Amino acid sequence: MNKNLTLTRRNFIKAGAATGLLLANPVFSMGRKPPLGRVVIVGGGYAGTTAAKYIRMWSLGAIEVVVVEKSSQFVSCPMSNLVLGGTKTIDDLTFGYDFVQKNHGIQWAQDEVTAINTQAKKVIMKCGELNYDRLIVAPGIDFDYAALPNLMTKDAQQQIPHAWKAGWQTVNLRKQLEQMPDGGVFVMTIPKAPYRCPPGPYERACQVASYFKAHKPNSKVIVLDANAEVISKKGLFQKAWKALYPNIVEYRPNSAIVSVDVATKTVITELDQVKAEVLNVIPPQQAGKVAQLANLLEPDYPWCEVDFLTYESKVAPNVHVIGDSVSSGLPKSAHMATSQARVCASAIVELMKGQSPDPAPVFANTCYSFIDDKLAMHVANVYRYDAPKKIMVPAEGGGVSANASAQEGVYAQAWAQNIWADVLT
Amino acid sequence: MHHNKLQKIFIALIASSVIWPLLAQTAEDVVVSAAQNSDLHARVLAASCAACHGTNGNAVTGSNENRNAILAGRDANDFTTIMLGFKDGSREATVMHHHAKGLTEDEIRQLAVYFSKQKPTGAVLLKPQTLKAYHE
Numbered sequence: 001m002n003k004n005l006t007l008t009r010r011n012f013i014k015a016g017a018a019t020g021l022l023l024a025n026p027v028f029s030m031g032r033k034p035p036l037g038r039v040v041i042v043g044g045g046y047a048g049t050t051a052a053k054y055i056r057m058w059s060l061g062a063i064e065v066v067v068v069e070k071s072s073q074f075v076s077c078p079m080s081n082l083v084l085g086g087t088k089t090i091d092d093l094t095f096g097y098d099f100v101q102k103n104h105g106i107q108w109a110q111d112e113v114t115a116i117n118t119q120a121k122k123v124i125m126k127c128g129e130l131n132y133d134r135l136i137v138a139p140g141i142d143f144d145y146a147a148l149p150n151l152m153t154k155d156a157q158q159q160i161p162h163a164w165k166a167g168w169q170t171v172n173l174r175k176q177l178e179q180m181p182d183g184g185v186f187v188m189t190i191p192k193a194p195y196r197c198p199p200g201p202y203e204r205a206c207q208v209a210s211y212f213k214a215h216k217p218n219s220k221v222i223v224l225d226a227n228a229e230v231i232s233k234k235g236l237f238q239k240a241w242k243a244l245y246p247n248i249v250e251y252r253p254n255s256a257i258v259s260v261d262v263a264t265k266t267v268i269t270e271l272d273q274v275k276a277e278v279l280n281v282i283p284p285q286q287a288g289k290v291a292q293l294a295n296l297l298e299p300d301y302p303w304c305e306v307d308f309l310t311y312e313s314k315v316a317p318n319v320h321v322i323g324d325s326v327s328s329g330l331p332k333s334a335h336m337a338t339s340q341a342r343v344c345a346s347a348i349v350e351l352m353k354g355q356s357p358d359p360a361p362v363f364a365n366t367c368y369s370f371i372d373d374k375l376a377m378h379v380a381n382v383y384r385y386d387a388p389k390k391i392m393v394p395a396e397g398g399g400v401s402a403n404a405s406a407q408e409g410v411y412a413q414a415w416a417q418n419i420w421a422d423v424l425t
Numbered sequence: 426m427h428h429n430k431l432q433k434i435f436i437a438l439i440a441s442s443v444i445w446p447l448l449a450q451t452a453e454d455v456v457v458s459a460a461q462n463s464d465l466h467a468r469v470l471a472a473s474c475a476a477c478h479g480t481n482g483n484a485v486t487g488s489n490e491n492r493n494a495i496l497a498g499r500d501a502n503d504f505t506t507i508m509l510g511f512k513d514g515s516r517e518a519t520v521m522h523h524h525a526k527g528l529t530e531d532e533i534r535q536l537a538v539y540f541s542k543q544k545p546t547g548a549v550l551l552k553p554q555t556l557k558a559y560h561e
Binding site: 058090092094171342357361381382394397399401414417424 | 473
């Protein structure tokens with residue numbers, strides 16, 4: 001049990017005895033700031049920033065929150081395929097952290113974590129150290145280049161962008177598509193699931209095809225998927241490719257990448273060699289670097305096991321993991337990252353007050369994909385905690401759109417505006 | 426209702442300072458089970474709607490088209506009727522049926538109460554900015 005928790009309990013009881021009140025809200029009886037201790041959050045993406053905001057909100061400011069994030073800006077991965085299609089620019093998806101910091105009194109360290117000492121409860125950064133009562137690790141994904149060693153260099157990634165973390169990589173890929181002559185071949189490779197954003201690669205195929213159809217109609221999109229089939233919104237994507245891009249998109253399942261020749265932009269699969277004018281390799285993925293630094297990954301599976309009531313790591317007490325790094329059957333999406341962040345935030349607030357978290361959390365996930373410049377479709381599900389299995393399972397009644405539609409295109413844009421406002425203000 | 430029970434426990438707690446720590450633990454447990462669990466459940470569930478409906482139901486409304494997305498301050502009966510309609514299929518939906526069907530009727534009622542109590546404060550339409558050169 002942590003020291004602060006014991007202190008809190010004792011003070012809570014003392015305050016009660018002194019005033020003769022049983023306190024509905026022990027937080028305010030303490031007369032000290034911040035009375036409940038400090039949470040350090042590593043990672044200012046969808047998961048980390050949401051957790052920071054909601055811990056401050058739900059603890060009524062009684063928990064000190066420090067976010068450590070190396071980037072000075074937030075760049076949204078959701079909607080970044082539209083940059084490739086040409087209906088958005090990367091600047092449409094780039095935001096500052098100043099609102100959320102000021103509105104909620106979140107402390108912020110723009111710095112890079114170099115080590116985590118879970119015994120001493122300390123985060124070591126390039127420019128300092130931070131002690132924590134509880135730590136949240138929200139580092140997103142890291143690429144696993146073990147099987148693709150010649151893509152490890154920055155130079156190789158310039159020539160063959162992943163564009164799977166939004167930013168300059170996205171801009172780079174769009175530039176390459178713009179510079180490609182009509183009649184060229186764009187090849188993209190999809191790693192075996194799980195990876196960030198299950199429908200994302202298929203949406204990307206649509207977006208690039210949409211750009212080609214309007215500007216370079218003799219060009220092709222070849223999708224090499226390591227999976228046996230389209231793993232999200234399958235029927236809807238297949239329908240879109242057939243109806244909108246019959247001579248452009250070619251989808252090949254069971255096409256795991258064996259190696260890449262960087263100089264000639266050639267992908268070698270077990271059965272085939274495919275040469276591209278523009279090549280986009282989405283590499284295999286694992287839990288983010290900071291999770292690796294803290295030794296939070298499972299021994300034989302590169303993701304982090306957690307308790308789904310609190311998102312506390314199964315291997316390190318007082319360390320919580322949220323977002324894409326979590327080992328689960330849940331889709332690695334932005335909405336999911338925020339949903340996990342709020343369960344974690346709520347649980348941490350209760351735990352630091354010496355109380356119990358919700359024993360049966362329920363949350364939702366909605367994910368939109370655009371198949372051209374206007375039409376979008378969703379997959380949506382409620383997830384419930386399954387007590388015997390101790391995991392989150394999809395509730396009955398979820399599903400996908402009947403058809404992609406312009407109405408859902410409007411909803412998808414509204415989804416983005418709302419999730420950005422929720423996370424960043 | 427639970428308040429009296431808590432007061433009784435508290436009086437007992439003061440009266441018998443010898444077994445103080447034990448009773449202190451009990452009092453806390455009562456606080457948790459009585460007042461908190463359903464609130465905790467509702468606040469996380471309601472917050473999960475924020476991706477489309479904004480923080481505490483204060484949706485960003487770029488156009489009149491999504492004024493329906495504002496849930497803050499919405500009449501609880503209205504909310505319940507609409508959501509139950511989505512749940513049983515009697516009300517047409519693009520996406521909401523996939524959420525409503527996954528919730529229990531009790532959860533829908535909890536959400537209705539939660540959102541009806543939120544202040545409609547409006548929401549900020551976030552202004553984007555230029556990506557800086559040194560971002561990854």
